[in-house]
Amino acid sequence: MESAIAEHLKCPRTRHRRVEDDYTPPYPVWSARAAAGVGQVVMGYFGVQSRGPELQGRACAALMQIARDFGLADGPGHHDLAHFVDAEGFDNMIAIAYWSDPAAFGRWCATPEIDDWWRSPARLDDGLGYFREIASPRAEHYETMFSTPDRFEGVGVVMGGGVSGEIQEHGYWGSMRDRIPLSQTDAMVASGSRSAIPATPAPGQRVRIAGHQNVAMIRSGQEWTDTTGKERTLYLEDMEPTLREGMDFLRDQGLAIGCYSNRYMHHLDARGAPLQKSFGLSFWRSLADMERWAESHPTHVAIFGSFMRYVQELNFELQLRVYHEVSVLKMDEQSYEYINCHPRTGLMNGLAA
Template sequence: MESAIAEHLKCPRTRHRRIEDDYVPPYPAWSARAAGAVSQVVMGYFGVQSRGAAMQGRACAALAGIARSFGLTDGPGHHDLTHFVDADGFDNMIAIAYWNDPAPFARWCATPEVDDWWQSDQRLDEDLGYFREIVSPRVAHYETLFNTPDRFEGVGVVMGGASGDIQEHAYWGSMRDRIPLSQTDAMVPSGVRAIVAQTAQAGRRVRVAGHEHLAMIRSGQEWADTRGQERTLYVDEMEPVLREGMEFLRDQGLGIGCYSNRYMRHLDAAGAPLEKSFGLSFWRSLADLERWAESHPTHVAIFGGFMRYVQALNFQLQLRVYHEVSVLKTDEQSYEYVNCHPRTGLLNGLA
């Protein structure tokens, strides 16, 4: 068993872990490992927003165009296609892309095919909304966790490797303990979200600035390989409780520090839903996320349901679960919204 923190990211601790050195978790888990040359990654959320069946074809075509652009020189090493319907009834289709180096991302973003399309005034006249949420955490500022050592998701796909069985999981506080920065930094937030630029017509093209130590989590599951009792347990018992928690964060999250929450479904290349989903949320701080996870009834129900699930199956799961958590510096965040409604993403509570 090894630490979730890679050797080259370890440093003398000034802040303690929440476990003793002899702690043994009840089941195995793994973290993704990046090569030592990787110092920073890019996670890009490229969204298309529409409302009503009449707009779905145009929205799908726009998403397909974004996905095609990923094939250009310096495109991402991995991407997902996803969909959800938000609380205001808008369809949101998002292409999520990952780079293991900000330099090729910057070159890709500056290519005429990408930049001219994004900056064009035509984006304002299509009856569609668009957004780009770009976060680029340094490797010391994020962590990953998987219940399998292969078939990684998200940023894990572009990191290039896997840890051995890790120690820091299956206890409250393990998320923080897996982030290398936590060895010396409490990651306390400072500053506030703010609209820093918008066109004269409010709500058309808006840029939002994040603040220091804003937290972000993508937490997902795939049930495609489940069968029999396990599939019944997930579909009938675990997923409804998970959905309830996701909807609470979507509708009432601002009151507990959650700026935005999306409960999303993966799509295949033709736009059909896969048996994979995840929650994506932005938080004022890691501490706010931890408080919800440890004590709020909606997450206590999710965690309790998962523990009953794994115990009923004697920890032998075909369900794949994972998450990635980032605590972001101000300069690691960029959010821009075009024609989006005022509760979209980081606009929520500002516009």
């Protein structure tokens, strides 16, 4: 049994974990390890927003261009394609990309093909919305968890340090916090507030959002490709509808409990066809707000209960793969920009008058 915190990220604790040293979790999970030379990563969400079937072809072409541009020098080490329909009825297609070197990301962004396209006045005139949400947490500021050790998702693909052994910090409320290296010495309390330039976001604008200290971000996913028979039925008819209900609550009513934005997305293949993989992505005012929802809100209690019924029914022998990555972001680890997007998009949500 190992700690989720890699040896080179450990330090003398001034804050206690929520469990004792002899705690044994109820089932195994693993963490991706960052190589010692990976001090910071970049998680980039590059979105194309449209509404109505007449714009779908143009939106798909824009997404494919973004994905092709990942192949330029200094492009990401891994990317995913995903789609969701937001609360306003807009289609959003997103290319999610990961870099293990922020300097490489900076060079890629500055490449003329990338920079000129993003800055072009045509981005405001072609009928589509675009956004870039960039999180670049230092290694101390994020954690990962996987239900299997043999297939990583998201940032785990580019971390370069392999996989942990079975980790101890999971299966109890508060384990998410305990897996973040910074939690050894820091309460990660949020301070400040979001701000927008211009101050009132609206379609037809380029809008930049400044985050505040210790915004929390989670990507939490599942893949049911390998499920069959009883397990597949349990997932599709019991667990997934419960999960979707919780995701919709956060999307529609999350602001009241500290959730700035939530998207329930489905993976696409390189041709735009749906895969049997999905994930939720949400931004929160603080890790504490996320924890309160997870521990006590009826929507997440239902998700957790559904999952526990699922694993117990299958005697913990699952083909379903689940994972998550959680980051607590300092102000200099966040960059959000929206072009011609409706004002409830992403981190703009709740800022319009």
